[in-house]
Every structure is written in C-alpha cells, then in structure tokens.
Amino acid sequence: MKVFKIPEATVMRLSVYSRYLYQLGREGVETVSSGDIAKGVGVSSAQVRKDLAYFGEFGTRGVGYKVEELYNHIIKILGLDQQWNVMIVGAGKLGSALALYQGFAERGFNITTVLDVDENIIGTKLGNIEVEPLEVLETRVKERNITIGVVAVPASAAQDVTDQLIKAGVKAILNFSPRVLKVPREVVLRNVDLSVNLEVLSFNLVFNS
Amino acid sequence: MKVFKIPEATVMRLSVYSRYLYQLGREGVETVSSGDIAKGVGVSSAQVRKDLAYFGEFGTRGVGYKVEELYNHIIKILGLDQQWNVMIVGAGKLGSALALYQGFAERGFNITTVLDVDENIIGTKLGNIEVEPLEVLETRVKERNITIGVVAVPASAAQDVTDQLIKAGVKAILNFSPRVLKVPREVVLRNVDLSVNLEVLSFNLVFNS
DNA sequence: GACTGTGAAGCCATTCACAGCT
DNA sequence: AGCTGTGAATGGCTTCACAGTC
Numbered sequence: 001m002k003v004f005k006i007p008e009a010t011v012m013r014l015s016v017y018s019r020y021l022y023q024l025g026r027e028g029v030e031t032v033s034s035g036d037i038a039k040g041v042g043v044s045s046a047q048v049r050k051d052l053a054y055f056g057e058f059g060t061r062g063v064g065y066k067v068e069e070l071y072n073h074i075i076k077i078l079g080l081d082q083q084w085n086v087m088i089v090g091a092g093k094l095g096s097a098l099a100l101y102q103g104f105a106e107r108g109f110n111i112t113t114v115l116d117v118d119e120n121i122i123g124t125k126l127g128n129i130e131v132e133p134l135e136v137l138e139t140r141v142k143e144r145n146i147t148i149g150v151v152a153v154p155a156s157a158a159q160d161v162t163d164q165l166i167k168a169g170v171k172a173i174l175n176f177s178p179r180v181l182k183v184p185r186e187v188v189l190r191n192v193d194l195s196v197n198l199e200v201l202s203f204n205l206v207f208n209s
Numbered sequence: 210m211k212v213f214k215i216p217e218a219t220v221m222r223l224s225v226y227s228r229y230l231y232q233l234g235r236e237g238v239e240t241v242s243s244g245d246i247a248k249g250v251g252v253s254s255a256q257v258r259k260d261l262a263y264f265g266e267f268g269t270r271g272v273g274y275k276v277e278e279l280y281n282h283i284i285k286i287l288g289l290d291q292q293w294n295v296m297i298v299g300a301g302k303l304g305s306a307l308a309l310y311q312g313f314a315e316r317g318f319n320i321t322t323v324l325d326v327d328e329n330i331i332g333t334k335l336g337n338i339e340v341e342p343l344e345v346l347e348t349r350v351k352e353r354n355i356t357i358g359v360v361a362v363p364a365s366a367a368q369d370v371t372d373q374l375i376k377a378g379v380k381a382i383l384n385f386s387p388r389v390l391k392v393p394r395e396v397v398l399r400n401v402d403l404s405v406n407l408e409v410l411s412f413n414l415v416f417n418s
Numbered sequence: 419g420a421c422t423g424t425g426a427a428g429c430c431a432t433t434c435a436c437a438g439c440t
Numbered sequence: 441a442g443c444t445g446t447g448a449a450t451g452g453c454t455t456c457a458c459a460g461t462c
Binding site: 006008011012014015016019020040041042077078079080084086093094096097098100101103104107108109147148171172174178180186188190192193194195196197198199200201202203204205206207208 | 251356397409
C-alpha cells in the first residue's frame, strides 16, 4: 500500500548512490556526508538528502552517514536484499549479452531461463544456461518462480511475448524492444530503448552547434 | 546557437514518434492526428502537439499531419538525415552486442570501429568489423571522422577511455559503464545504466505491494 | 466538426536556506 | 563548527482549455 509517491528519478539515483557507497566501503571509508556523495555521483547535496528523506532519517547531524549502514538501507529500499528470478525472452545479440552480463547477478538478479524461437539457437549454451524453446515459457515461469521478464525480441513479437509472460504470472517486465507495450496496471513495466539514447546524442550534436 | 531549451523528454519522445510514423508510413497511412500518435505511443495528444510546437508548425488544423512529411521533419530535427561515425570501446558481451545490433545502422549510426585491450578478442570479427587494439584509438577517430564514442568497458577503465576519446576529438559519448564520467561541457554525454533499470523494477515490485 | 497551436494553470521535482542536532 | 532534515521558493514539464483554421 503506497502512501507517498516516490519520484522515479529518486529511485534511479538511489541505485547510483548504492554503487558509490559500495565502492567507498571497499576503500575503507566509514563515514560520508551528503556533499561527498553529491560530488561522487554528480548531483547536489540537497538532492541527496531529499532523496534519502523519503525513506527515513539515516544520518547524524554534524557528522553525516555511516557508509555501510546507509548502503544496507538503500539495498533494502531497492528490494535488493532478496533474489529475483529473471527470464530473458529472445537470445539474439542483445538477449545473449544480457544473459551473460555479470552486473545483474551481482545485484541479486538471478537469470534462470533464456528462451528463443530460432531452431539454430535453441539448445546452445549461454554461460551455463541452455536456450530453450518459447513453448516452455509458462512452465518455467511457474516452476522457477520467475517474477521478472526481459523482452529482447524484435518489435513485431514483443506484445505477444509480453502477453504470454503476464499470463504466466510475471510481475514485472523490462522491455528492450522499440515498441510500446500494453500491460495491466498491476504489472510493472520499464522500457529501455537503445536507439533513443543515440538519437538524443545526435540531436544534441546538431542542436548545440 | 541555442535559443530555446528543449526538454530532454521531448527529444526522447520525438525519437519514439519517428519510429511510429515510420511504421504508419509502411502501412500506407497518409495522414495522422496528434490523438492518433498519442494513442500509438502512449502519451497525451497535447503532449504530442507541444513537443512538435518547439520546432515549428507541421500540421493542418482540422486535418492533422502528413505522415511522411512529419517523419522527415523529425528525422531532420534529430540529426538523423546524416551519417554519424561511431566507435565502440570494449568488445565484451555488451560491446559486441551493440556492434552487432542492427537497429543503429538503420538510423544512420555507422559503427566503423571496435576496440579492446584483450589479446584474445583483438583480431576477432564482429560482423565485418575486426576488433582492434586500444592503441589505435586516436588514429581511427581522426582518419574515420568519428564523432560518437561508446564506452562499454568495465567501470575501472571508463574514465581513462573517455579521456582518450575526448582527446582524440570525439564530440559525444554514450556511457554504458556504471561510473559517473567527467567530460568538458562541450562534449555531449549520456549514460545508460542497465542495472539501474532492473533495480527500479525491483523497487516497484517491493514498494507497490 | 475536426484538429492544430498555444497561453494559462496545474503539478511535480529540484534548489534554497535555515532551524535543529551533535 | 559541521552537517542533516525540511518547509518554502523556484523552475520546468505536462495538462487544460480554447481560439484559430481548414
């Protein structure tokens, strides 16, 4: 039951703070001020404090924040104190890169399953995961308790795959296809459109000159 | 010389509109209203009109927009009416996926060069691009007239690679490493942090329940 | 009648500035 | 003295609503 609405930008920054705090922790730093964090990640110190204030009072006035303690708080806020089981649909270039990407496992995302329709890809191994046919989608979601589905298929197949994921019981979808997906309100959806990023660069190159 | 500041969100949406218009064009649709676009991409019709209004009056009252004409306008606004030469630094999982990704070439991004430091990767082929050693960075940027650099190396190497790219004359950087990069003001920088996206999902899964 | 273009209003996020604590 | 936590002020994006045009 959500009481306050948290800005999405705040959540994204928390994720960034957590990585910076992790790094500080490894360097043996014990205490950090909002100003230090701000400098490290490129935002204002007031922003850091406001972001944290949504979730409680974690610091000590006159001193700052204890690195490890704040890190643990943020990890908990982000839901990274638990494992999430993930299925990737689409084992093309992008899907397989995501499946092999180390960064996810480090943060508690457990990629358990990778599916594809292509006969030539099915049966091949990505790390220690064998690519399986799309037909097992529902079975695997259920038996492997998968909550997050990653859509890495061509635009034309994206909505169909999404519908299947939702029907199977997935609670959240990360969409890498350049297609606007329709999902029920209770399913969490995020879109990552790689082309958009390059195009914003291109725009700025032209516009700021 | 920029006169009005354009919201970044507007630029991102323009990129999305352009793909939707392209699709409409292929389906043979000739005219489209702001309401149609809005429905197709999941925003409000006023938003569509406001976004377009930053750049001129492209529509006809009572009628709407001509699909092809509007598409061409947006392509020009985004700077996609020209070719951009791109270098990818880092040919690991992510770097090679990006190098092989078809979506970029379709939009005028010409990936000319891929570099890495790993002896085992140098010399291998990604499509028809051969991975070259980091040492040729500056030479290639200059001789191939590269304006956009993609940073797909581990966090620890990211700032160093960035500095080299900028020194060589790159004008824009797309950063996939989870590290905040320092660049001079005149260099355009965008960050794509894949973990952040999964973590926002995770947050919402925990928070909305 | 339909739809664009746009000033005005509304809303949300960021920044400011300071009281309060250590 | 230093730094957090936070109400108030600011700034910026989105939505509203309607005049203008076809």
